[in-house]
Amino acid sequence: MSIVIQPYRPEHESAVQEFNTRLKNGGAASDLVFYRYAMPRWLPQVEDSHLYNEYFVAVDDGVVRGGYALKHQNFLLPDGSIRSIGYYHHPLSEGIVNNSYAVIGSFLLKDAMNRVPLLYCLGMGGYDNPLPKMLVRLGWSHCAFPFYFKVVNPSRFLREMQVLRTSPSRKLVMDFAALTGSGWAALKTFEIAKKLWSPRTRESSVQEVEDFAEWVDSLWQKSRSEYTVSAVRDCETLRLLYPASDKHFTRLRISRGTEDIGWAVVGERRKDAKYGSMRVGSIVDCWASPENTLPVIRAASDALKQNGVDLIVSNQSHRDWCNAFENLGFIKADSNFIFAASKKLGALLEPFEEKKMRMHFTRADGDGLPRNF
C-alpha cells in the first residue's frame, strides 16, 4: 500500500465512484458514499471566502481508498479573537468493508490535523461509533451536546416514533396511549406545567425574511461577548449558509418594538426511518443575547407548528439556550451529537468543562447541514 492523501480533483471522480461501489458491494450502509464530484456543491471555495468546503482523497496507486471533507469557517474563541477553524466531516475509509485498509481512517484524520491543527468534529452519531471512540483515545476534548424535542402531535408521535417502539409491549402501550388520548393528556399536562413555571418575557414580534441583511451584524456584535465559542454569525456568513435561493429554510427575525433581539432558522427535515412518517421540524440555528433566547425559541417553535410538523427537534450547547428550550416544554433526551476538539483547539478552550457551558454550537455547525434538509 502506498497511500497519498491529496485534494480531490475531477480526475479522481471515476475512482471515487468505483470506491463507492466497492463500499456498497462490501455491505456498507447505503448513505456511506463519498462525494461524487470534486467541486463541493455546498460552500465551494471562492475568492476571499472564509467559509468553504474542501474534499480530500486517499489514493493508493491510482485507486481511491478513502476520503474526507474539511469545512473552513471563522470562529470566535474564548480570548475574543476570530480564527479559522476546520470542521472534519464525512471521513470514509475502505477499511469499513476490508480490514486490509483499516489504517486509512487514521491516515485521513492525521492528514486533516496536519492541514488544520485547530480542528473539531460534531455529530458523529454517538460515542459508540469508531470516529468518536478514536478521538477520545487521541485525547481530544469532547462532550455530548443536548438534544431537545417537543411533541406537537402526540397521537402521531406515539404511533410513529420508531426508536421508542422497540418491543411488542412498548408498541402496545404506545398504541393504547395514542388511541385513548392518555398520551396526549400526559404530554399536554407536561407542556402546560412548564409554561406556568417558565419565566415571563416581554412581548416580541416575528417576521419571516427572505434573506438575512445587515441588521444581523449588530446582533452578532452586541451579543458575542456572552459566548465563549461560536461560529461567526454575521450577515455574510448567514447568506452563505442559508442563501435566499434555498427554500428548505425559513428565516425568522425577532424584534421587540423597533429593536432586533434575535433570529432563528427553521426547516422541515428529510424523511428519516426513526421518525416513521412524522413530519419533523428542526430549529437549525439561532442567535440572541442570553436574556432573549426564550422569545427566539418560542418564535421558531411557533413557526414550525404553523407549518404543520408533528415533532420539533434541536441540538443546542449553550446553557441559556438549553434553559429556554426546557422552559418552553421541550424534553431533553439522550444525545448522539458529539463535539470533539483537537488537542491544539482544546488548549484554547481550557478549562473545557467550564467553557463548554457558554459555547454556541447548533445543528448548523455539524453534520446536519445540508443533508438533513
Place this chain on the structure above:
Amino acid sequence: MTPNIFEQIRNIASDLFSIPVERITAETSPENVEAWDSTQHLNLVLALEEKYDFQLSPEEMEKMRNIGEVVKVVENKIQAVKN
C-alpha cells in the same frame, strides 16, 4: 540505531502502551502488544511528531511495524530534515 533515539522512543512507547520500559525492545510490535492498535499507532506517530518537530507521511507510518522500524524511520527523518 542511535542509542539516544532508541531510548527516547522506548519511553514514549512505554507511556503509550502502559508497558515497563525494560520490556520494550526493537522487536516490540502490534503482534506482541495488545494495546498497540491503529488508534495507538496514530498516538505514537503524533507523539513522535511533537517530540521531533516533523511530520510523518502515511508511507512512513506504515513502515513503523515494530519499535526497531520506528527508530529507523525517525533517524532517517531527522537526517532528511537536517539536510
